[in-house]
Amino acid sequence: MIKTCIQILLLCSILHSAVCVQQQSPGPNALWPIIYAGSGNSGLNLLSFEQIDGKIERRMYEYDLLPPAQNVYRYNSTTPEFIDAHFHAALSRTSNCRPSYDKWDCGELCETYLPDGEVIRSFSTFPMGITGSVVLSHQKETIFVLLRGASSMRNKMMANHPFIEGAKVEEGFLAGEQDIYDIVSTALYDQLILTPDYKVDITGHSFGAGVGSLLMADLNYHNHLANSTNLSGHFLGKSRVGTYEYAAYIGENNINVRRYVQEGDGFVHVPHILDGYVHEGDEYWLENNITQELGMH
Numbered sequence: 001m002i003k004t005c006i007q008i009l010l011l012c013s014i015l016h017s018a019v020c021v022q023q024q025s026p027g028p029n030a031l032w033p034i035i036y037a038g039s040g041n042s043g044l045n046l047l048s049f050e051q052i053d054g055k056i057e058r059r060m061y062e063y064d065l066l067p068p069a070q071n072v073y074r075y076n077s078t079t080p081e082f083i084d085a086h087f088h089a090a091l092s093r094t095s096n097c098r099p100s101y102d103k104w105d106c107g108e109l110c111e112t113y114l115p116d117g118e119v120i121r122s123f124s125t126f127p128m129g130i131t132g133s134v135v136l137s138h139q140k141e142t143i144f145v146l147l148r149g150a151s152s153m154r155n156k157m158m159a160n161h162p163f164i165e166g167a168k169v170e171e172g173f174l175a176g177e178q179d180i181y182d183i184v185s186t187a188l189y190d191q192l193i194l195t196p197d198y199k200v201d202i203t204g205h206s207f208g209a210g211v212g213s214l215l216m217a218d219l220n221y222h223n224h225l226a227n228s229t230n231l232s233g234h235f236l237g238k239s240r241v242g243t244y245e246y247a248a249y250i251g252e253n254n255i256n257v258r259r260y261v262q263e264g265d266g267f268v269h270v271p272h273i274l275d276g277y278v279h280e281g282d283e284y285w286l287e288n289n290i291t292q293e294l295g296m297h
Helices: 080-097 108-113 171-194 207-222 244-252 288-294
Strands: 008-011 047-052 055-060 072-075 118-124 131-137 142-147 158-160 168-170 199-205 231-236 256-262 282-286
Touching: 072 080, 080 108, 080 131, 080 142, 080 199, 080 231, 080 256, 080 282, 118 171, 131 171, 142 171, 142 207, 158 171, 168 171, 168 244, 171 207, 199 207, 207 231, 207 244, 207 256
Parallel strands: 142 199, 199 231, 231 256, 256 282
Antiparallel strands: 008 072, 008 282, 047 055, 118 131, 131 142, 158 168
């Protein structure tokens, strides 16, 4: 991947895609996100195999599969982009530190980054264990949906997306999103009736980031009060969620997705792109030496 000696760099995802398995030339749509190039054959020039404790493990060399970024932007700690990453890293941490989920009571973290936060809906589903909260901030004129990262529901099985034609997504993420959609959508609808000019910000880490991505697509499609005009997502350590068709839907509908990627984090490189998965949204790379400052552990 791209090496950098700066603090944050953005790999702009508004790129002309490279060829996918079915195509032999770049696609014409500039909104298409990053897509891998390949003939569909897993040649040894793309993969290596390591034997670990008697097992064979496939090792990906994505440098050969991903096209270079068409545009690269560099940011330092004084820029709005860095401050935004810092803020959302802190919000993500609150979903794991609060003693209770129906109060904004995580101490200094809550008081520093969102002092007027008010939990208007919390949830922890059973048996799937999808946990999070809907938090209102009048100061920021934003309704935040915070999704916890921990879950055992990830798997590599693909399922057809319910309304995006031709798209397949990771089954565990889809099940998690469907488990909370009615809860979150109802809370957002009720609050947006009261504060129609407020923005909606979905933030999650790891598993919560994958669920959050699918939640954004669902809200954009079904909830007319939360759509690309007021909806954004900030995801940390997010793995790949779906196929090219899913990523294209996010781009073509102008759904604002920011993915923060820690340098060296292997989780963001799974499932493998040779298994059909690609990333959606704009990608921000974070150097390892600033992840403590951002609060990413």
